[in-house]
Amino acid sequence: MFSATQTSKLQFLDSARAAREERKGQKERERAAIHIQAVVRRFLCRCRLLREIRNEIDDFLGPNETNSSRKSALSIFKLTRKLLFVFHIKQDKERLGKLCRCILNSMEAENEPKVWYVSLALSKELTMLWIKQVKDLLWLCSKLLKQLKPDMMQDTKHITLHLTMLVTFTDTSTWKILRGKGEAMRPAMNHICANIMGHLNQKGFYTVLQLLLTNGLARSKPSLSKGTLTAIFSLSLRPVIAAHFSDNLLRSFLLHIMSVPALVTHLSTIVPECMAMVHSQELLLKFILFLSREEQCSDICVCLEGSHSLCLLGNLIQLAYLSEKVLEEETNHFVSVLTAMLSYCQKYVAQKES
Numbered sequence: 001m002f003s004a005t006q007t008s009k010l011q012f013l014d015s016a017r018a019a020r021e022e023r024k025g026q027k028e029r030e031r032a033a034i035h036i037q038a039v040v041r042r043f044l045c046r047c048r049l050l051r052e053i054r055n056e057i058d059d060f061l062g063p064n065e066t067n068s069s070r071k072s073a074l075s076i077f078k079l080t081r082k083l084l085f086v087f088h089i090k091q092d093k094e095r096l097g098k099l100c101r102c103i104l105n106s107m108e109a110e111n112e113p114k115v116w117y118v119s120l121a122l123s124k125e126l127t128m129l130w131i132k133q134v135k136d137l138l139w140l141c142s143k144l145l146k147q148l149k150p151d152m153m154q155d156t157k158h159i160t161l162h163l164t165m166l167v168t169f170t171d172t173s174t175w176k177i178l179r180g181k182g183e184a185m186r187p188a189m190n191h192i193c194a195n196i197m198g199h200l201n202q203k204g205f206y207t208v209l210q211l212l213l214t215n216g217l218a219r220s221k222p223s224l225s226k227g228t229l230t231a232i233f234s235l236s237l238r239p240v241i242a243a244h245f246s247d248n249l250l251r252s253f254l255l256h257i258m259s260v261p262a263l264v265t266h267l268s269t270i271v272p273e274c275m276a277m278v279h280s281q282e283l284l285l286k287f288i289l290f291l292s293r294e295e296q297c298s299d300i301c302v303c304l305e306g307s308h309s310l311c312l313l314g315n316l317i318q319l320a321y322l323s324e325k326v327l328e329e330e331t332n333h334f335v336s337v338l339t340a341m342l343s344y345c346q347k348y349v350a351q352k353e354s
Helices: 004-062 073-086 089-108 117-122 127-147 152-168 180-203 203-218 228-242 249-254 262-271 272-280 283-291 292-319 324-329 331-353
Strands: none
Touching: 073 089, 073 117, 073 127, 073 324, 089 117, 089 127, 089 152, 117 127, 117 180, 127 152, 127 180, 127 203, 127 249, 127 283, 152 228, 180 228, 180 272, 203 228, 203 249, 203 262, 203 292, 228 249, 228 262, 228 272, 249 283, 249 292, 262 292, 272 283, 283 292, 283 331, 292 324, 292 331, 324 331
16 A cells, blocks of 8 residues: 555656646747747848838939939938948948949039038037048948959949049048138048048058059059059058158058059059159158168068068169169168168078078
């Protein structure tokens, strides 16, 4: 009798335990189902939102940008925020191109301050948001430039477009809002441009320009047009000038721009105007004085390694050939720089052979 009671008790406990496990499993399945439903609903909701935003952007921009100059700067600003929110490089590359054309068209409008996209920089409520938007927009343009090939016809227009955006919003010289009475605001606007360029530099802007120059110039026949090469070189020089030729910016310029094979030769033959800029800014003198410091020269050579150090060396020699006056005045420093760089190349080759 005792044994039967014990068995019955054990069976009761087992059935109770099984019931608890069943209820626990049921609750876990319910929670899992709720979670899955929430994820699916969130995904569908996000897809619907993205689709609605993209449709709104397409409606705003239309099939072409012929009338985009009539759109207000504020409406362009609001639309740009939406595009930046949903932006996916594969889906929205063409939309970004249309938006850039829309913005550039707004900057070309005559005597229409409310249309000029840059006019929002003067709004107390929108200044900071506008600056951030321009930074994000220009960095997107920069990232797309890394993917474009100058030797491919279908990419040429996109390269020109994105470079125009960068040229337009990193310098105030073409901003119509600063004409006449607006001239008093130019120093403040120049400061904004310097801020934007600083942001781009931190993101790796010089690497983008280096890649574009190398793809377009390091070939049997250069694929960069005069206008494109002028834009790239101007963009590379602007941060250096804005920073008053600081060591940090000179270093970046030497590492990423002056190390492009035969850059000076291409500049002197394709865009002599850029060489005039080089001479007026006394770049060779600044390069020599910078590299004449042993630690700076060593740092540059180590970062570039052998082949690119030779490219930099070749550009410096070509630049010196075109700047006789500077060469005469700084012969000793220049020879010291060449000697140091050649010594590094010799050590580099010896290390590779060993």
